[in-house]
Amino acid sequence: MANRKVSNMLALAVLSLLNEKPMHPYEMSATMKQRGIPDVIKLNNGSLYSVVEALLKHGWVVPLETSREGKHPERTIYAPTDAGKAEFHDWLRELIYEPAKEYPHFPAALAFIGHVSPQETAGLLDQRIGFIRKNVAERRAGMDYAASQGLSRIFLIEAEFIVHQSEAELKWLLAFKEDIKNGRLTEQVNGETAWHMSVPPDEELLP
Amino acid sequence: MANRKVSNMLALAVLSLLNEKPMHPYEMSATMKQRGIPDVIKLNNGSLYSVVEALLKHGWVVPLETSREGKHPERTIYAPTDAGKAEFHDWLRELIYEPAKEYPHFPAALAFIGHVSPQETAGLLDQRIGFIRKNVAERRAGMDYAASQGLSRIFLIEAEFIVHQSEAELKWLLAFKEDIKNGRLTEQVNGETAWHMSVPPDEELLP
DNA sequence: TTTCGTATAGTCGACATGGACTATGTGATG
DNA sequence: CATCACATAGTCCATGTCGACTATACGAAA
Structure with missing residues (x-):
């Protein structure tokens, strides 16, 4: 760029x-x-x-x-x-x-999610889901009002995009929660549910 | 926060x-x-x-x-x-x-899309789609390699999220392009295809 | 054997950012 | 009728950010 x-x-x-x-x-x-x-x-x-x-x-x-x-x-x-x-x-x-190289906080935080237990993570995700649902509802209301006043859709296109991406995030969050609940990411470690965290011996992760 | x-x-x-x-x-x-x-x-x-x-x-x-x-x-x-x-x-x-208040560039640019003609916009969107597809493919390859080396899925969760959001964006971009092509956002202004840009008389847009 | 690339380890300074502040006018509210 | 909130119009400056730079070592290529 x-x-x-x-x-x-x-x-x-x-x-x-x-x-x-x-x-x-x-x-x-x-x-x-x-x-x-x-x-x-x-x-x-x-x-x-x-x-x-x-x-x-x-x-x-x-x-x-x-x-x-x-x-x-x-x-x-x-x-x-x-x-x-x-x-x-x-x-x-x-x-x-050209897509900009940006660094949103949430994926960055996900990179360290191993430091939070699966159960607590599920609770935090629930709160995030609540916040995002509220944001989406508010933005939708604003769009509907503006449209009712006769503003063309093209002026609301950025809000459409944001709502769409928020809904995609909601879907992902729910699926992630499901994967936690169903044990697809966890294992039992002396009675406790913990993340499954195996790492290749040599850490040869750069192809 | x-x-x-x-x-x-x-x-x-x-x-x-x-x-x-x-x-x-x-x-x-x-x-x-x-x-x-x-x-x-x-x-x-x-x-x-x-x-x-x-x-x-x-x-x-x-x-x-x-x-x-x-x-x-x-x-x-x-x-x-x-x-x-x-x-x-x-x-x-x-x-x-807690979702962070962030300001990604693309939705901000969309707010000014009225300054670019519908046809040119379609072309630019095509390029963006190409870039994002390439990014997704690369990230997928990296994830597959790491997984093949025995790295647990939880360490790749942020990449999963990013790929998911990128695919959602792709979907939206394609739908937006379709809406342009099908004239759902445009009108004919002396022979040229232009955005449909009506604005309420008083600009009473803040409820 | 000179040079080139890269790893090691960190410094510097120009510029960007954003909260706090100044100062005035005005309509509303108790 | 005092004061409170808000609109008008902009300044200031402590921090934060990041590209560019310094300096050494070392293996490989030419």
Whole structure:
């Protein structure tokens, strides 16, 4: 993947918004909130301003004018440069066609699940299942409401994806729990149910 | 979720390794690589040393001894404290039962897909599908090899999860492509196929 | 025998991140 | 009618992160 000079995903959102019309950072923030962007891109004040600063430094945006309203701090309104527009289009396409190398926490934690007993693991998985079901229900409700207001499906497509992946995770969690309960991953060690943990003698695991 | 004093997942791996036996950072790094940890936790030199430093500062680990081999730099061997062991167990459990709030790139990019034409999107999705199929095949091969060497399934459980989620994504990508091709998301705008993009008049999208 | 790749072991510094903070105006609430 | 919460607009800075770099040793290839 190309090494983006500004890699924070907030910058993608900023470029997208400026492609619609010039804005000052605070308006970007408000617009993003209204559109639910913070559900998929971590938004916080400090990062937004420093990301805009970075975009400026690399010539993707330029200040158009600065104004002030009453005694509020001064506002700087930014517009995208041609290079900024090109960067946006190129970056967006790359994000779609090339899977990013990411490190979600859950699979990482699974790598150490041997440190938790099978019974306790089953209980923890139950709690996770509860949380995810709740998240899915909430997201579904939000989607239904937005659709009922006349918003096209294409604007909700990222929520569709997230719900789909969450449901896949639910399926996997239930199957994993079943495998624990049915003893397909465990053995009896002096009366206790423990993970079946055999390791090749030489640890020759790198083909 | 509890605010971990050291939140980098590398720290979890470090604590896990030190729970087995005291080590110096370079040995941790080598052991992690041998076990395939870098597939699920981003490992890099600089981060490892600063994470160990942070663990030390917060009292999760202590230096046991420092030694040197020839003219190589000095090595500091660390051991976990009781607090460090407790932190490890608590953190690991939390990661299992509570879904983390994460921001993967793909759904974020989907939120801006309106900026790419339906036809081009279909092409990009095809490329993504190709990449993911390749990743799945490679991971499967690695799992099969490890299993053939006698490694228990529980040590491969994170790879199982990742493959499962990747296959779910593939399914979704194919369905999305179908919806584009069948015109379930598009309309004709002066001869061109474009996304159907209606927005409620008032943008009253926050219930 | 020089050079190349790789293992050993760790340091450094530029940049990114995000929580906390400043300061003002305004509508609501008790 | 005081104060509380929230909107407006942005700054600051302690930490965290990670690529690049240092320096030594050693076997193999050229």
